[in-house]
Amino acid sequence: MKKYVYSFGGGTADGDKSMKDLLGGKGANLAEMCKNGLPVPGGFTVATEVCNIYFQNGNKVPKEIQDEQGQALAKLEKLMGKKLGDAKDPLLLSVRSGAKFSMPGMMNTILNLGLNDETTEGLAVRSNNERFAYDCYRRFIQMFGEVALGIEMEHFDHIFDEKKKKRKIKVDSDLSAADLKAIIEDYKKLVKKETKKDFPQDAHVQLDMSRDAVFRSWNNDKAVYYRRMEKIPDEIGTACTVQAMVFGNMGDDCGTGVGFTRDPGSGENVFYGEFLINAQGEDVVAGIRTPQAIADLKKVMPGVYKELREITTNLEKAYKDMQDFEFTFESGKLYMLQTRNGKRTGPAAVRIAVEMVKEGLIEKDEAVMRVAPSQLDQLLHPVFDNASLKTLTKITRGIAASPGAAVGMAAFSAQGAVAMAAKGPAILVRKETTPDDIAGMDAAKGILTAVGGKSSHAAVVARGMGRPCIVGASIISIDEKAKRFTAKVGDKTITVKEGDFISIDGTTGDVYVGQSKTVEPSTKSGFLAEFMKWADEFRGDFGVRANADIPKDAKAARNFGAEGIGLCRTEHMFFAEDRLPFMQAMILATDEKSRRAALAKLLPMQRKDFAGLFEAMEGFPVVIRTLDPPLHEFLPKREELMVAEVKLPHATAKEKKEMAAKFGCTVGELKKTIPSLLHRVEELHEMNPMLGHRGCRLGITYPEITEMQARAIFEAAVIVAKKGKKIIPEVMIPLVGGYKELEHQKAIVESVAKEVLGKAGLTKLKYYIGTMIEIPRAALTADSVAEHAEFFSFGTNDLTQTTMGLSRDDYTKFNAHYENLKIFKTDPFGSLDQEGVGKLIELAIQLGRKTRPDLEIGICGEHGGDPDSVAFCYRAGMNYVSCSPYRVPIARLAAAQAALAKGAKTESRTA
Numbered sequence: 001m002k003k004y005v006y007s008f009g010g011g012t013a014d015g016d017k018s019m020k021d022l023l024g025g026k027g028a029n030l031a032e033m034c035k036n037g038l039p040v041p042g043g044f045t046v047a048t049e050v051c052n053i054y055f056q057n058g059n060k061v062p063k064e065i066q067d068e069q070g071q072a073l074a075k076l077e078k079l080m081g082k083k084l085g086d087a088k089d090p091l092l093l094s095v096r097s098g099a100k101f102s103m104p105g106m107m108n109t110i111l112n113l114g115l116n117d118e119t120t121e122g123l124a125v126r127s128n129n130e131r132f133a134y135d136c137y138r139r140f141i142q143m144f145g146e147v148a149l150g151i152e153m154e155h156f157d158h159i160f161d162e163k164k165k166k167r168k169i170k171v172d173s174d175l176s177a178a179d180l181k182a183i184i185e186d187y188k189k190l191v192k193k194e195t196k197k198d199f200p201q202d203a204h205v206q207l208d209m210s211r212d213a214v215f216r217s218w219n220n221d222k223a224v225y226y227r228r229m230e231k232i233p234d235e236i237g238t239a240c241t242v243q244a245m246v247f248g249n250m251g252d253d254c255g256t257g258v259g260f261t262r263d264p265g266s267g268e269n270v271f272y273g274e275f276l277i278n279a280q281g282e283d284v285v286a287g288i289r290t291p292q293a294i295a296d297l298k299k300v301m302p303g304v305y306k307e308l309r310e311i312t313t314n315l316e317k318a319y320k321d322m323q324d325f326e327f328t329f330e331s332g333k334l335y336m337l338q339t340r341n342g343k344r345t346g347p348a349a350v351r352i353a354v355e356m357v358k359e360g361l362i363e364k365d366e367a368v369m370r371v372a373p374s375q376l377d378q379l380l381h382p383v384f385d386n387a388s389l390k391t392l393t394k395i396t397r398g399i400a401a402s403p404g405a406a407v408g409m410a411a412f413s414a415q416g417a418v419a420m421a422a423k424g425p426a427i428l429v430r431k432e433t434t435p436d437d438i439a440g441m442d443a444a445k446g447i448l449t450a451v452g453g454k455s456s457h458a459a460v461v462a463r464g465m466g467r468p469c470i471v472g473a474s475i476i477s478i479d480e481k482a483k484r485f486t487a488k489v490g491d492k493t494i495t496v497k498e499g500d501f502i503s504i505d506g507t508t509g510d511v512y513v514g515q516s517k518t519v520e521p522s523t524k525s526g527f528l529a530e531f532m533k534w535a536d537e538f539r540g541d542f543g544v545r546a547n548a549d550i551p552k553d554a555k556a557a558r559n560f561g562a563e564g565i566g567l568c569r570t571e572h573m574f575f576a577e578d579r580l581p582f583m584q585a586m587i588l589a590t591d592e593k594s595r596r597a598a599l600a601k602l603l604p605m606q607r608k609d610f611a612g613l614f615e616a617m618e619g620f621p622v623v624i625r626t627l628d629p630p631l632h633e634f635l636p637k638r639e640e641l642m643v644a645e646v647k648l649p650h651a652t653a654k655e656k657k658e659m660a661a662k663f664g665c666t667v668g669e670l671k672k673t674i675p676s677l678l679h680r681v682e683e684l685h686e687m688n689p690m691l692g693h694r695g696c697r698l699g700i701t702y703p704e705i706t707e708m709q710a711r712a713i714f715e716a717a718v719i720v721a722k723k724g725k726k727i728i729p730e731v732m733i734p735l736v737g738g739y740k741e742l743e744h745q746k747a748i749v750e751s752v753a754k755e756v757l758g759k760a761g762l763t764k765l766k767y768y769i770g771t772m773i774e775i776p777r778a779a780l781t782a783d784s785v786a787e788h789a790e791f792f793s794f795g796t797n798d799l800t801q802t803t804m805g806l807s808r809d810d811y812t813k814f815n816a817h818y819e820n821l822k823i824f825k826t827d828p829f830g831s832l833d834q835e836g837v838g839k840l841i842e843l844a845i846q847l848g849r850k851t852r853p854d855l856e857i858g859i860c861g862e863h864g865g866d867p868d869s870v871a872f873c874y875r876a877g878m879n880y881v882s883c884s885p886y887r888v889p890i891a892r893l894a895a896a897q898a899a900l901a902k903g904a905k906t907e908s909r910t911a
């Protein structure tokens, strides 16, 4: 017969630590501690499977399992020498949740189960402490009432606080037994009023109802939210552990506490935790009384302290990881109630992993697997000071698009942000950002948008710049004209005006009103450096490059360990203030001659930028992509021009000057420039620009653009190569749908290269021409594309958009809905859709390498910095991933973990 209930106690246990799937972390570890002779109160664990059975069976536990539970209870009663519900000497129980993965505080617990009007009197006599017995009973009604009967805790609190007020009592423990009895009567009345039934007096009924409530808590809002955040599957369910109570609240030689074997904040190897004398578990967590530091336990209860220290030190050695434990001591005797691998911050995770290797507890490969790549974020960006954050009002949680904490004054336009930044820190708040906002984004400490998703303009650019950014904060309603936003928080409407301070956490997506303090983490941490060195050893020759457009970002990327540039979006250089007028002139040109004249002005600027990139990445490949976005993005908005046209005849001198600066002409030229810009904007207008005249389609219609860019690339290459530096240029053609487009553009690039390198006497300089795979047709015909491409780089932003038929700019309007309904596992622009888009990628790799076995393959879409997607890319056989500079260490670690998971050889990269 299948077993569903597992007993433990008295030095034996049915389960052990390997059975987390079935017993949950708590149940498995209690069984293990028990087996190892540690002082653990006896009990039994109802397996995780029963949670699923309970739901499938119409919220009922089937009779056979109920019977098995009855047998386990009988065994426990025998072990403890007490019976559940016995009026004279009742067995009291705790009922706790515990899934395979720890979900601290997300599910329910009930303590003191088994108390009723009769057994409480029995407990009072046995313990010779009436006050204690009634305190336990009132706690039980309260917990059971909230968890199993669904009564709001505030109703109980109200009764309790009223009594304290009436009796002029400040501390709970000053309430007498008589006070507590009166409170209990009121609690029972409350239960009757709320549930139309009496508080259940039958201890066995209490037990079943508590167990069922624990199962139901698997699906409460916070547990569901937590699972989504931590990517814990919904199907695994929680176990329910029932354990004999020991009492920390029976007098001054009793107490309870929680602790960690190392500091979970910093990782330092110190005994860490807190305890309360004469209290029960929930008192420590609830923060009603301030607990004492665990070091004080040494003075108060030296024997308990010594034993606890010994036990937890041994537990850490046995589990080979930092432990988070709970304990209670009753009349001076210590009991362990729980141990588990403790949650920790990013810096602590790295330090503990490194120090445990040095202590000989774990090997390097285990250390590398111990740190979640996303945890490195906290070591690379400033974070909020927690105490300071508590004083602020939280407005909302948007989509966390670029990590780090930022504090500044709200500015509602790019110009506003630039002006604000001159006075102090600014946060740019926009409905969404466009390339026009670049200067404002750069000037701001952080960016907040009301719409957009993980690959929106704001998200992509902010990540590249390393600016904290939150997008899709749909609760905020922005009035750009009035320079303010409003947000409804609960029943209050919060207004933030220009210049008001806000604090945004790009790691969590949280937005606050007010000014929080931040803490600068040290990126030069010795532990981090050492840890990353190990990760790189396991990563082998799988590369990590950066998406960087300007030399400053390229240098930052090198510092984070990037081994080249996987994508330089050349258009980002054209948005700079000194270049935009020439770009616009090029777009406005009506014939090739004037277009070439405008391009000639851009050439030296691009050349200088490219030379900077080659120098910053000396010895590593630099992928430069030819122009990609639709041309209208470089022109002012149609509405803006229409307004300017109407306003011009009445404009003041100051206004005209502003217009001239905006439209890149002199005041005298305004009369001609505005209508011609407007005309061209209307000409360039497209219904669906993302699928329109962009990518290689631009270079095909205007070959002189590709020609100028190729010239800038190779002239820059010549300059840097002549300084004796090793450079590896890779020219990339975007948005091809098949080989013909690539063939066309390649011919232009090759002819310019031949001319420029020939003239410089550098014909041997090796360069590569390749393409992005970001249109499904290119992936499906990758065998013929590879005949013309020396490398592929998957542009998974567009490939996701085009494969799923899902606009990368608009999908956030319904994405949350899709995620709630589990139609999308997660944001497909944040983490690669491996089943769909991933299949196309695998096919393209297979077809491409069939034609050209040494084809170099990478990814440069935003997914290149997402740990799950990096692991996919590794498995799919790519050569490298490329991501924003600040995500490079994360990608390095994710790749190392993918390599370890695949059982790759652990040879050193540096050898």
Ligand code: PEP
Binding pocket: 567, 569, 628, 774, 794, 795, 796, 797, 798, 799, 860, 861, 862
């Ligand atoms: C992509 O589409 O994934 C890509 C990297 O190009 P962009 O985001 O510039 O369109």
Ligand code: MG
Binding pocket: 734, 774, 795, 797, 798
């Ligand atoms: Mg693209």
